[in-house]
Amino acid sequence: MFDLIVKNATLTDGRTGIDIACKDGVITAVESGITADAETLIDAKGYLLSPPFVDPHFHMDATLSLGTPRVNMSGTLLEGIALWGELKPIQSVEDIVERALRYCELAIAKGIGAIRSHVDICDDELKGVRALLEVREKVRDHIDLQLVAFPQDGVLRDPTAKDNMIRALDLGVDVVGGIPHFERTMADGADSVRLLCEIAAERGLLVDLHCDESDDPLSRHIETLACETQRLGLQGRVTGSHLTSMHSMDSYYVSKLIPLMVEAGVYAIPNPAINIMLQGRHDTYPKRRGLTRVRELRDAGITVAFGSDCVMDPWYSLGKADMLDIAFMGLHVGQLSSIADMEWCFDAVTENGARIMGLDGYGLAKGCNANFVLLQAKGKTDAIRLRAHRLTVVRRGKVISTSNEVTHQLDALSGRSLNEAMST
Numbered sequence: 438m439f440d441l442i443v444k445n446a447t448l449t450d451g452r453t454g455i456d457i458a459c460k461d462g463v464i465t466a467v468e469s470g471i472t473a474d475a476e477t478l479i480d481a482k483g484y485l486l487s488p489p490f491v492d493p494h495f496h497m498d499a500t501l502s503l504g505t506p507r508v509n510m511s512g513t514l515l516e517g518i519a520l521w522g523e524l525k526p527i528q529s530v531e532d533i534v535e536r537a538l539r540y541c542e543l544a545i546a547k548g549i550g551a552i553r554s555h556v557d558i559c560d561d562e563l564k565g566v567r568a569l570l571e572v573r574e575k576v577r578d579h580i581d582l583q584l585v586a587f588p589q590d591g592v593l594r595d596p597t598a599k600d601n602m603i604r605a606l607d608l609g610v611d612v613v614g615g616i617p618h619f620e621r622t623m624a625d626g627a628d629s630v631r632l633l634c635e636i637a638a639e640r641g642l643l644v645d646l647h648c649d650e651s652d653d654p655l656s657r658h659i660e661t662l663a664c665e666t667q668r669l670g671l672q673g674r675v676t677g678s679h680l681t682s683m684h685s686m687d688s689y690y691v692s693k694l695i696p697l698m699v700e701a702g703v704y705a706i707p708n709p710a711i712n713i714m715l716q717g718r719h720d721t722y723p724k725r726r727g728l729t730r731v732r733e734l735r736d737a738g739i740t741v742a743f744g745s746d747c748v749m750d751p752w753y754s755l756g757k758a759d760m761l762d763i764a765f766m767g768l769h770v771g772q773l774s775s776i777a778d779m780e781w782c783f784d785a786v787t788e789n790g791a792r793i794m795g796l797d798g799y800g801l802a803k804g805c806n807a808n809f810v811l812l813q814a815k816g817k818t819d820a821i822r823l824r825a826h827r828l829t830v831v832r833r834g835k836v837i838s839t840s841n842e843v844t845h846q847l848d849a850l851s852g853r854s855l856n857e858a859m860s861t
């Protein structure tokens with residue numbers, strides 16, 4: 438007797454007609470024609486069963502705060518940071534917890550199973566840290582929440598940020614963050630990268646820096662990050678988030694930089710919706726896209742995952758916790774339109790983020806955690822095209838969210854999958 442069986446699913450690797458059986462929170466069988474009984478039986482009707490969506494870059498301390506105390510009029514990153522500075526002193530721990538939990542409800546319904554959230558430590562009361570540590574515990578049975586100690590105002594530029602970083606890590610924040618391009622000078626930025634990587638090395642922690650979130654082609658802190666990763670033996674534990682300056686860099690320099698990143702085993706997390714919205718704001722025309730070189734990084738063998746970054750906060754007024762929206766945006770801005778590229782965009786909001794976050798037991802193989810989402814789509818490309826409806830979300834073998842099939846959607850493909858249509 439199993440706890441839960443899903444019948445007749447299409448898997449993300451393309452296999453069809455697959456049944457998945459779960460017991461004690463773990464996947465115990467993945468095969469066709471399972472006939473055993475289960476307490477819960479789900480008929481997948483041939484729809485796509487995926488491991489949960491993963492959002493590897495988010496700001497849960499700021500989410501759903503849109504309009505408080507005002508909105509971002511210029512649409513720039515820097516006005517967003519200034520606006521966040523106005524909000525910080527007037528929000529309470531309780532406000533942050535309430536908003537974060539409300540966001541987690543949205544995320545669960547959209548099939549997100551893991552979130553890496555940066556939390557601003559440039560606040561001597563550490564309100565965001567205290568709030569999100571509480572939220573991490575509260576949502577543990579529904580979402581894996583990994584926290585990054587993020588010195589929004591610069592670990593060197595802000596007078597108490599370094600002490601607050603240590604206090605936050607002592608309280609149990611998981612990952613070391615930073616923002617070298619916001620330090621006062623390029624030299625300070627490089628010093629901050631060294632300092633932060635040394636803190637992580639001493640404590641055995643992961644690193645995830647907001648790195649070169651700028652249109653300045655000379656913002657090259659990723660070079661220092663790759664170098665420090667190697668010097669300190671942090672290969673496979675370090676992420677450069679955003680990396681938007683790579684969009685504007687000289688291509689000859691990039692031909693040296695990407696191999697350095699490969700050598701160092703550094704990961705990359707672009708945030709397509711936010712990058713296309715915030716970058717290029719000082720350009721007239723032509724206007725830069727501001728998304729990093731996703732295809733080139735991926736083709737060099739670097740693990741690249743897409744993050745959502747912001748939902749209804751000082752930087753971004755839109756968003757609905759939907760990682761398929763993010764894949765859709767990344768696909769367009771990165772011009773990733775072949776079948777293989779579109780399928781990769783789905784991986785960029787699922788398994789690639791799981792690898793970067795170091796999630797144990799992620800996937801749909803026997804022995805993995807029984808965490809998955811059933812999508813009303815026939816495959817990964819259809820899922821992105823439709824931003825497919827999430828029919829059932831399962832966590833540790835238990836159904837935690839359901840919704841009915843959408844019946845009003847016009848079937849533009851006469852019953853075929855998008856892959857089938859593109860192959861004929």
Ligand code: FE2
Pocket residue numbers: 494495496555647746
């Ligand atoms: Fe961010």
